[in-house]
Amino acid sequence: MTNSVLENNAVVRGLCPHDCPDTCALLTTVENGRAVKVQGNPDHLHTQGVLCTKVSRYTERTYSPERLMHPLKRSGPKGAGKFVQVTWEKAIQDIAARLKAIASENPEAVLPYSYAGTMGWVQSEAMATRFFNKMGASQLDRTICASAGGEGLVYTLGGKFGMKTEFFSESKLIVIWGSNSITSNVHFWRRAQEAKRNGAKLICIDPRHSETAEKCHVHLPIRPGTDAALAFAIMRELVVNDWLDTDYIDKYTLGWAELRERAMTWTLDRAADVCGVDEDLIRALAKDWGTTSKAAIRLNYGMQRVKGGANAVRAIACLPALTGAWRDRAGGLLLSSSSNFKVNKKDLHRPDLLGERRPRTLNMTTIGNDLIHPGSPEWGPQVKALLVYNSNPVAIAPQSGKVVQGFAREDLFTVVMEHFQTDTADYADYVLPATTQLEHWDVQGSYGHTDVLLNRPAIAPVGQAKSNSEIFRLLAKAMGYTEACFSEDDLSMCRTAVGSDVDFQALLDVGFVSMPVPDAPFAEGGFATPSGRCEFVSDRLAAQGLDPLPDHIPNYEVPLAGHRFPLAMISPPARNFLNSSFVNVDSLREIEKEPLIEICSEDAAARGIATGDTVKVFNDRGEYHCKADVSKRARPGVVNGLGIWWRKMGLNGTNVNEVTSQLLTDLGRAPVFYDCQVEVALLKKA
Numbered sequence: 001m002t003n004s005v006l007e008n009n010a011v012v013r014g015l016c017p018h019d020c021p022d023t024c025a026l027l028t029t030v031e032n033g034r035a036v037k038v039q040g041n042p043d044h045l046h047t048q049g050v051l052c053t054k055v056s057r058y059t060e061r062t063y064s065p066e067r068l069m070h071p072l073k074r075s076g077p078k079g080a081g082k083f084v085q086v087t088w089e090k091a092i093q094d095i096a097a098r099l100k101a102i103a104s105e106n107p108e109a110v111l112p113y114s115y116a117g118t119m120g121w122v123q124s125e126a127m128a129t130r131f132f133n134k135m136g137a138s139q140l141d142r143t144i145c146a147s148a149g150g151e152g153l154v155y156t157l158g159g160k161f162g163m164k165t166e167f168f169s170e171s172k173l174i175v176i177w178g179s180n181s182i183t184s185n186v187h188f189w190r191r192a193q194e195a196k197r198n199g200a201k202l203i204c205i206d207p208r209h210s211e212t213a214e215k216c217h218v219h220l221p222i223r224p225g226t227d228a229a230l231a232f233a234i235m236r237e238l239v240v241n242d243w244l245d246t247d248y249i250d251k252y253t254l255g256w257a258e259l260r261e262r263a264m265t266w267t268l269d270r271a272a273d274v275c276g277v278d279e280d281l282i283r284a285l286a287k288d289w290g291t292t293s294k295a296a297i298r299l300n301y302g303m304q305r306v307k308g309g310a311n312a313v314r315a316i317a318c319l320p321a322l323t324g325a326w327r328d329r330a331g332g333l334l335l336s337s338s339s340n341f342k343v344n345k346k347d348l349h350r351p352d353l354l355g356e357r358r359p360r361t362l363n364m365t366t367i368g369n370d371l372i373h374p375g376s377p378e379w380g381p382q383v384k385a386l387l388v389y390n391s392n393p394v395a396i397a398p399q400s401g402k403v404v405q406g407f408a409r410e411d412l413f414t415v416v417m418e419h420f421q422t423d424t425a426d427y428a429d430y431v432l433p434a435t436t437q438l439e440h441w442d443v444q445g446s447y448g449h450t451d452v453l454l455n456r457p458a459i460a461p462v463g464q465a466k467s468n469s470e471i472f473r474l475l476a477k478a479m480g481y482t483e484a485c486f487s488e489d490d491l492s493m494c495r496t497a498v499g500s501d502v503d504f505q506a507l508l509d510v511g512f513v514s515m516p517v518p519d520a521p522f523a524e525g526g527f528a529t530p531s532g533r534c535e536f537v538s539d540r541l542a543a544q545g546l547d548p549l550p551d552h553i554p555n556y557e558v559p560l561a562g563h564r565f566p567l568a569m570i571s572p573p574a575r576n577f578l579n580s581s582f583v584n585v586d587s588l589r590e591i592e593k594e595p596l597i598e599i600c601s602e603d604a605a606a607r608g609i610a611t612g613d614t615v616k617v618f619n620d621r622g623e624y625h626c627k628a629d630v631s632k633r634a635r636p637g638v639v640n641g642l643g644i645w646w647r648k649m650g651l652n653g654t655n656v657n658e659v660t661s662q663l664l665t666d667l668g669r670a671p672v673f674y675d676c677q678v679e680v681a682l683l684k685k686a
């Protein structure tokens, strides 16, 4: 195994940094200085030697002929993708000069834009955050994926805690709620299959008849945004059938009387009407939940991308406490485990570099509106410079027509750090080639298990690529920032990130370390809420003037009779893509073929649409052209626009986010990608 010195022939331990709860341990085989194979580490409990198809092809991605090899400077109009090669020195000096000029007028006119393209603690928000803190730039509210559900957990359980993923294999009932686990959580799916072989019942709740739903015993194809209604109907059934664990409720929860009153209004027929599923299915689900010991819920983030997403998570997170499911390590719920990790943000991000300044915060979800905002005394200065890393906002942010309009501003100075010439890179003034995970150090926890992993560089940077942290180090130097933290190297930052909570030598020796987390975290209460109980009623929400109880909050956009846009649309990831990553890997794109919308046979017939036809998906925000797939994966009234294709690979240069909105969730200020009404019309027969 290599340490800081690269070896020509070696097997190097690493971790997968992509936005996935599994956070796999990687083994990269290097021959003559070139990575020839990337495999799962068989010694790592959660990886079990297996990677998903996407990352097992990582060498194809790393050595792709389309990989960015040199810094590039724009030579054509914004968005045209025309660039000339420049040296690193020129790029860094030019960028620093532009940023200095803008920041000297008002540093809040500079905005970072980043998310989970790389989730590592060092290559995401470490040197970058120090840099922007020193400058006093606007801060970014990183909400694009999980903050509604995260808030739901925080107000109910006290943090992003839950079952350990390994104990799902002992469960006797697994409710997979809002997740296509085969696609987005494959190592959990292996546990679920183990449980199934041992007699467990698997139930999937998802508007789409996904690959996962297909393999479960029962599928409830509920309408998008109706999950809380379903949870309340289950609660009512628990009450009327006396399936409650009253001892657990008395000792370890807060606010049952109030929650019970609300739940009792959710009769089976009311919930069936709202959710659009047969009431017998809801009754049977409630019975399974109320009468099975070792009952577990694997909740995932799809269901919280609607107006009431956080409330829905709150309602669902009450269910294990009502039946005392938490008493057993194979019972309870898992949405995210990320609060088990305490990143040493004080030393890694250096908030002290802000001094007395408190810059404004802009929400990454509303980047479309924010880039075209002219600025005002209340809002602050117009955004004049944008530094994008670990993200592809032109493809992934909602209402992309507005996003494109903002990125196309000739007076906006945009720098993009990337592996490939993405939709966003096309709008950059400078594109800087970034290293992939095989080429840099990093360290990271997980939101699906409780291990910290270390990533060693396996190969030298490809072409002239540099790590994100090295790019920000160079920019800091060119800006004249002299604090010692701007010279810290990546390996040292890995140590800084984990602080004293993790044995760093063990990370160096083995590659991963488990956090000391109890097997059944809430068996005897011990919730991380202010009361120490599972809070059905939240004083913290009441103090903000909000409803202290969870509720069913209908979507912003609901199908009304005679509405111009009668179909609800969800946009889950295509199986071989991860958000907009991997779309340009030829062998993966060949599997996905082309952008498509799944539509059920009756909705298709009503519009004269057959599989293979070219259709337009549209609403007042825009239109998206793709192929139709008349499929049992879509339920009546709901279409599935699989994502996230790069716009430039779309049939009319758009993707599914052309029609999504910039509205926000009830809590967490998150996007509502799955709260979107559209119409679908035939453009051309196959």
Ligand code: SF4
Pocket (backbone or CB within 6 Å): 016, 017, 018, 020, 021, 022, 023, 024, 051, 052, 053, 054, 055, 056, 186, 187, 578
């Ligand atoms: S994307 Fe997920 S399943 Fe695939 S290798 Fe990475 S962590 Fe593992």
